[in-house]
Amino acid sequence: MNEKLYLEDEENLGTQVDETYEQVYCRPDTLTDVPFHYCPGCGHSVVHKVLMEVVQELGIQEETIGVAPVGCSVFAYHYMNIDMQEAAHGRASAVATGIKRVLPDKYVFSYQGDGDLAAIGTAETIHTVNRGENILMLFINNGIYGMTGGQMAPTSLIGQVTSTSPYGRDAAQVGNPLKIADMLCLLPGAYYVTRQIVHNPGGVRKLKKALLKAFEYQKQKKGTCFVEVVSNCPSGWKMTPVETIKYIEEQMLPVYPVGDLKVPKN
Amino acid sequence: MNEKLYLEDEENLGTQVDETYEQVYCRPDTLTDVPFHYCPGCGHSVVHKVLMEVVQELGIQEETIGVAPVGCSVFAYHYMNIDMQEAAHGRASAVATGIKRVLPDKYVFSYQGDGDLAAIGTAETIHTVNRGENILMLFINNGIYGMTGGQMAPTSLIGQVTSTSPYGRDAAQVGNPLKIADMLCLLPGAYYVTRQIVHNPGGVRKLKKALLKAFEYQKQKKGTCFVEVVSNCPSGWKMTPVETIKYIEEQMLPVYPVGDLKVPKN
Amino acid sequence: MTKEHEIIFAGFGGQGVLSMGRLIAYAGMIEGKEVSWMPSYGPEMRGGTANCITIVSDSRISSPMISVFDTAILLNQPSIDKFEKAIKPGGLLIYEQSTAVHPPTRTDIEIVCIAGNEEADKLNTKQVANMFMVGAFLEKRPILKNETIIEALKKALPERRHNLIPVNEQALLRGRELVKLADTVSA
Amino acid sequence: MTKEHEIIFAGFGGQGVLSMGRLIAYAGMIEGKEVSWMPSYGPEMRGGTANCITIVSDSRISSPMISVFDTAILLNQPSIDKFEKAIKPGGLLIYEQSTAVHPPTRTDIEIVCIAGNEEADKLNTKQVANMFMVGAFLEKRPILKNETIIEALKKALPERRHNLIPVNEQALLRGRELVKLADTVSA
Amino acid sequence: MEKKEKKSGEARLMKGNEAFAEAALRADIDAYFGYPITPQSEVIEYLTREVPNRKELKTVVLQAESEVASINMVYGAAGAGARVMTSSSSPGISLMQEGLSYIASAELPCLLANIVRGGPGLGTIQPSQGDYFQATKGGGHGDYHLIVLAPASVQEMADFVFDGFKLAEKYRNPVMILSDGALGQMMEKVILPEGGSLPKTAAPWATTGKTKNREHNVITSLFIQPEEMEKVNLHLQEKYKAIQSEVRYEEIQTEDAEILLVAFGLSSRICQKTVDLAREKGIKVGLFRPITVYPYPYQRLKELSNQVEFMLTVEMNAGQMVEDVRLAVEGKVPVHFIGRMGGMILSPEDILKKMESVQETLNVVKE
């Protein structure tokens, strides 16, 4: 409901209206009242919020089952007011597979960080997508291991300083940033693969559209939808939230360009 | 030595020569005397043989360390007369990493089947290549789990009948053949990626050339060389060795085309 | 006749040794005996040899895996080399003529040589070669009735291949005869 | 003076509570005492609060993790809410004035309020705010000498930041004074 | 290939692995996730072959990319309220240890079979009982227990699927069937349990979608606050206490036994023969066979220790269950051990010989 209103903002700005104010945005009821434990300015919370807005608008709160990872978002189930399971580190997509296979008519999503999905969980990630499991895989790429205190992730940038690459990531020693979404595109099981951001309003709007699509495709049993969000980790990056905006735009997006990587051909 | 002779055969056929015969091909000394336990006509033995020929010709028997997988080729170390380690199922490339990191000046290779490398070992495979470990990864793709009695592999073809896809592999249920070599090409760590065959003499010659290159690149510390061999499994496929030739050419090669997938740009 | 009879069947993969052993076990079950069937399994099969152990007993069977046998039915040379020595004194060894380069030599056991393949050619159907061996075995060790073997065969074979039953029955009986001949010869 | 002194330092991450606790432990070690320092660790830090426990003792220390303390040095409201009740009767609570919305209320413990931030502004250097608290603490519980604190500081700080030593020493002494004042006030 | 009759009651000749798989179908499992490994691959092979053949079955059968994936798929399906199982053999089970610890902590009912082969390492594919400790003491991290059933026949390979799911759902606890390569590969007579005879247990805690009339369900094993974690642990320990009441064992000729053989699974079959041989010789031997190895029948063994001269534990390993026997007996009588390893099988005669030698030494001591 609210959604319609503000998604049209871009066009509607400046049209004439009358006096009585109406609410055009508020915290979705699909979020619990528990305040987020995330660090100030963390993208996880924004993604949680958008995801739950989508669930609310589609009216699928009762049919949606989420899988939380091991990572800072391990507590996603405290905030998302839907049935959820907390998976072992890296296995969220295997857990989601287990759920979806026995409840094929429910909406199922996995939510994972880069260490979870692209390091320890690489095999599960690739085979879940290769099987074309009819789920949404949400991938929060903040280029670091947030929960454990800022260690290097497979997605960390060359030269990025982390607690396990204190002198900057050296490709010769530990390889290059892993663009796993690009690899997944090669798999027929991947129906829709897109990379989004949440550090500005436009990005949040686009992410929301992408998630709406993903659930729509899942309803149509199209296969795996993979939505990557290039996000931040102010604590791990040792920056203020505002500083992370610049870092994302100048450092991360050139390596992880925003946009659809694979769209349904028709 | 022998190599030179017969690699030139193609051109040399028909030239005039004198009487005293010389030996132009024999079993390489880098193979032990242990007879192969493989089923009649199995490609594993051919690959073993070619690999050891290359080691012999390069004269690197003393500097080469191999890693055998869990699969029919688990006993590779019985046949290859070099120092070898037998890795846990799927972990050959991690084991090879461990060896190479502490012995950077030795030649190290891993030898794996498709279940080993592309199913349970997917994470190790991708991250070994992403780190650009300076090793040779030999991948024997016979589209089936041979050792355990012919179960479906990630590389099994659509419709292929195996003991766990008794009515043919159904993409909708278990996904499509995983072309992992193609995925690996996206990784900067992969320096040379090629797909070869061993079911005819020309193929064997080309595989040998590819392996020679791979070791040369390793000497130059170029990064990971990944050599896939589309091979057969007469027992698992329930065919005679001769029948497998037709199957490879008509069924497998269209899905797994022969040739270089990634070559050094210069 | 012992309360418990322990038999090993061995040969190359594809010679049907496993089903031969299973057939005996199945028949034993039909006659209300305790039975167990234990195949050799795993990579050694890569080598091409296969074997199975069938135990038919009047009492509960302890281990299905044993190392000495009352009877060995051997369809190739490697099996003869491996299992001749594993037969209990006074036990029985039946082997296929055409595949034996070095025939068994023990004197403390009964040895029967059956030209299974040759006989099969006569009936021009390869599939029944093993039935001669089974027949010969039952002639020597009447632990099961012919009828039960056939009944077991009916259960074991899918409907569409029941047409094969008669020729199998034939082979079974022929196997018994062959033993008698063999005996008279060796006598 | 007890043979063993157990102190908890708590505040927001970034306020330097961990290093304050480590400094005391380090000084204790220099004076040849048994010391242990135990930080709170893990995701709860996401919430933004941090604390550590420092134990200085004349005898071998059993567990570095304890739930009641002789002294609590608290730099924010959540910490006061959480740890005021964890102080042993007769124990000591030192808190920072500007951050305390609801000051502590217990009457069975000594409570000292230090305007650390304000004082730091006077010396116009934020970094030393905690030194006032340390000074205050040592004035109340003279378990360590000033010199050792400074020596510890020298060891703890990288060379390039040794220029900060004097101002820290100043703050340390000032902290002691502040307590005296506070006392006269509350008296 | 023997034909598959639908109706049970009739005796069939089946492999242990196949009987296990067929029983699972009759127990109306919703899903099986597994990865091939000798000597248990027949389980998934049987299921992939059978399920499409039977119109009435909606069973999910999926070959996962690994055992790690399998056990986590089991976690997901069990958490969604499904009756689910997996199976593997020793190395594969080792890979499941983290997942099992999660499942136990999240209290998810499920069934898994370990068709044990000889270890350690890649080892051999021949039968063994070398995973007893892993199964009973907890191979994963933390204080948890699987309920562990040890079958000794193809019949029990089938029956214990039903018993296993009953226990799993009654206690919301993972149940392991601790078998071995011989029981998995051998064929024996089996009368299969009646299909549809195992009613599903309600799972109001499962993540099936949050309905208006309840809070959202969460399946988790994370309890970051130690106080909370301890509560969970205390609750689990309470549950394990309750589970002790499910202890099961079999006694053979123990009434007048002066010597007691203790063995589970395949070893117990061999011991039976030993008992016969010994009894023929007039030696009063009995056999005690734990059927549940967790919970372990400490109590009954303790009682028997008042009656017998000594106990001889027989295992296909280096001596693992013998520790539980000693814990039960508390030094009241000597507890001896005989075992073979790496896929080697004891003969009834070996056991008899060992028994007699122990007896002698004891008599010597007496004199």
Place this chain on the structure above:
Amino acid sequence: MEKKEKKSGEARLMKGNEAFAEAALRADIDAYFGYPITPQSEVIEYLTREVPNRKELKTVVLQAESEVASINMVYGAAGAGARVMTSSSSPGISLMQEGLSYIASAELPCLLANIVRGGPGLGTIQPSQGDYFQATKGGGHGDYHLIVLAPASVQEMADFVFDGFKLAEKYRNPVMILSDGALGQMMEKVILPEGGSLPKTAAPWATTGKTKNREHNVITSLFIQPEEMEKVNLHLQEKYKAIQSEVRYEEIQTEDAEILLVAFGLSSRICQKTVDLAREKGIKVGLFRPITVYPYPYQRLKELSNQVEFMLTVEMNAGQMVEDVRLAVEGKVPVHFIGRMGGMILSPEDILKKMESVQETLNVVKE
């Protein structure tokens, strides 16, 4: 940040994890492979920070993609004759169980630390001793054992690196340092072992490249023929027998003890305080602290059972080591247990209270 002095001898204030890592560098390890996990990530963080700073060091430090990869990299490096180690915490250690079984079977020397946290499952990151069974009875498949050292101080976190590698290389066996989150995270005074004081043991069996004058070396854990597999197992069992001679323990005021506390690691520190409190009250209490938990000091405990009235085992779990105590005592004296779980820590007073209550009930019985 305290400065790093090269020279040992001087006392330093360090975290257990950092002391462990620094000691590893002084033990001249060739390689470390690991994956971050709380509460032990400081190990790899310290190594990645320090190694590039020290010209003299060629140490390989690699963050693997997972614990499964880590332990298999360790396998490869150890098989190549390198001095190698890894570290993790409970869930990560569970993932290493297959690899550990392989390493034990292939007889590769290596060191790993388990900085235990509360389980089961994801659990909590607070300290625990809940992985005792996994560490000592074998969490992986098959009959094998790790040598397990249980430090109780930051000092021992450092010292046991040296002791651990000595044992690992002497017996070609993996060694585990069974620690906990508190010992890993706390800072304490430590005097580090002298660098370069641990000579490397020759490894003629290692895969370093087949030289002309020897057969090719093979590192494997596959022994497909049961006879062969059994030989390997018997050899391993022989080795474990020999390892019993390495048993280590500490006794505090046991000479005249009438009550014996038994505890390892962090728990033993707390028990020391209890001993003091009790002695002040005139109760004659002693403390027995196993330093090696495999091999376990059964013999000495058995002796002590002749002297004391009862034993009280104190653990940060639901009662795991208590089984080994009972196995040692064989019912001679009552063995009681007190523990906290999930990261909760016992206080010396709790233990004293428990001790006194046990004492009372016993006296009641006596009267």
Place this chain on the structure above:
Amino acid sequence: MIKGTVIIDGKVCKGCELCIIACPQEGLALSTSFNDKGYRFVELINDKCTGCVNCALVCPEAAITVYREPKPAKKVLQ
């Protein structure tokens, strides 16, 4: 020009300032005082708000509720 306004939950605000950047009207700023969590929180500092929702969209804590003059267009739709 649409008129709008926002209500900010100062208790949950963590002072990340992302909304301040996002506001095209420069209508938001940090408070001088701290909330119970110890953060400075955001307040509306002018009446230029158009209810564009940008601040609310980027707010990680979902602390901002946005109000706006109704659009007749919408009314019809409903």
Place this chain on the structure above:
Amino acid sequence: MIKGTVIIDGKVCKGCELCIIACPQEGLALSTSFNDKGYRFVELINDKCTGCVNCALVCPEAAITVYREPKPAKKVLQ
């Protein structure tokens, strides 16, 4: 036309027939008898062999040794 010949180790041959297919001279065929492993093995059945090595290359058992008239060219090289 170069002349060549092959020596085949009948003991290790498994009769897979791959060499038979590979031989451009149709010079190889299976024996009627069995070797100890129970396989028919391959034999040279004519003198057309050019020593092209094709059979040896595809032989999984490395059972074939190939001989050929020397090439002067090579001699020089050595």
